[in-house]
Amino acid sequence: MPEGHTVHRLAAALERSFGGQRVRASSPQGRFSDAAELDGLVLLGAEAVGKHLFLPLAPSADVAADSPVVLHVHIHLGLYGSWTFAGDPGFADAHAIGAPRLRVGEQEEAVGADWRRLVPRPTVRLRLAGPSGLADLTGPATCEVLDAVGRQAVLDRLGPDPLRPDPDGAGRRRFAERVRRSRTTIGALLMNQQVIAGIGNIYRAEALFRARLDPQVPGTDLSAFLLEDLWEDLVALLAYGARTGRIVTTEPEHRDLEARILERSRGTRQNGDEDAGVVPREKSFYVYHRQTLPCRLCGTTVRSQDLAARTVFWCPRCQRVRSRRSNWTREHPAAAWALSS
Template sequence: MPEGHSVRRLAIQFQDVFAGRRLSVSSPQGRFAEGAALLDGRVMTHAHAHGKQLFLGFEDGLWLHVHLGLYGAWEFGGDSSFRGASSIGAPRRIGEREKFDDDGDVAYVGPPEPVGAVRVRLVSEHGWADLRGASRCDAVTGTEAEAAWSKLGPDPLHDGFEGHDGDGAEFVRRLRAKRTAVGQLLMDQGVVAGIGNIYRAEMLYRAGIDPFRPGTSLSGEEAGALWRDAVKLLADGVRDGRIITTDPGSWAGEAPADDEAFYVYQKQGRPCGRCGTPIALKEMAGRKLYWCPGCQH
């Protein structure tokens, strides 16, 4: 499942290529036909990400609310202007109708025929975006969008922005208010939005915190340090387009392999880099948890 940094990069991409443009919205698969009809022909005003939830705003106060879940993905294509200021990890392809002009450049002739179960297709004069496999895809009103936001915890990627000055304190309050294991609380989107399985394991290892400790056992200093690390790591993920939690001095080159990018994630049975204890693996609330029993207390 994409974690918060990936959804933020998607929001940036949508802002770059679609904001201010009138879009054709359709549902080739048919499952979103009614919602597509509501949004079709409207201007997309802006894109907003909160944790793992993506909200695309349209004129007249309507929103497209998408949660990718485990299998969702966006695919983009278009002409040379359809790139935006940012590059993201979402797959991009011009499509089957691609052809070249006399100068050898791609001549955009519109989106290709839909391939597979395309839930939503957004089309402007310069490009298109297709959504497949999302766990949630709804056309909602502003009131409904606000209700969805209100159920989410603070997003570390909003830290420092106007109106979010107290987000760190709110995270600390929510984390320390429950006796649930901290490893489970960090995956609870009502406690903190955007942290997934990789960030959860790596943050707790970096902090030396046992994932089975109840939230109530954490000091304010420990909880605050987790928030600050989440702010840093997710911001790095937005910048890099991938999750890297190891310190720069621990790997060679500018693009570490996944094997070098993480301390404990998917390293079960291998010795901890700090203390040599084998990294442990156990299921917690239906998700795989990785940690070091030797140095996480």
């Protein structure tokens, strides 16, 4: 399932591609009947909140975003959803965002063809087309049209998103307070989108390792200082992911230590894997998909087990923190590498 940084990248790509433009909307698959209601409207922008995407459309570009005439397309990609793009040169800076999919037109070479003649695959739930290109949505868990009240109801169910502006620290404090009120393990709470929005299995495992934090410790046992440090580290990690399209959590000096990973049959695919100079998967993570391998820092065997319906990975020696403040952020202030890489 795409993590929060991917949805923020998707929102930026859609806004750059269609923002302020009148779009044609259709549902080649036929399962999104509301597409006809959207056809011919102007896309006002795109908004990401955690793993949720909102596309506001209105009769004209001068309509206020909070106007009652605005229709909000709410999309959650889930495990299998993705967007694919095709268009004029420079139309989109990504061919596909989300779960691995064939590109628009089903063949790689089709991307360079005349995009106006590309026939959508029968699995396309929603196609948006503008003057310079198109985007196809396939396999989403949710694709629906909401009014302003419905959009707000979705937002009210979500915890704070580390990638959204938080100038006064309200999101950071809200996260810490919600965790400290719960006896649930921190490993489970990080996957609860009502506690913190946008965190998936990779960020969970890696952020807990970077905090030296035991995944099994109850939220009530953790200090506000430790949790606010954890939040700030996630802000830096997700910001790097939103900027590059890649999850990289290892410090540069650790990447060549035990540079191995246990790939699944399809592997842990990231954007730009084929590009020269990117950090390869086997150097990107401390513990994710490294069960049974030695910890990069201490050599202890990395362990894994099911937690909150997903597999959590951790080092039983490094991750001993239970209630005191983690030393990680003092040793690596503000995760400066992530903000500047």
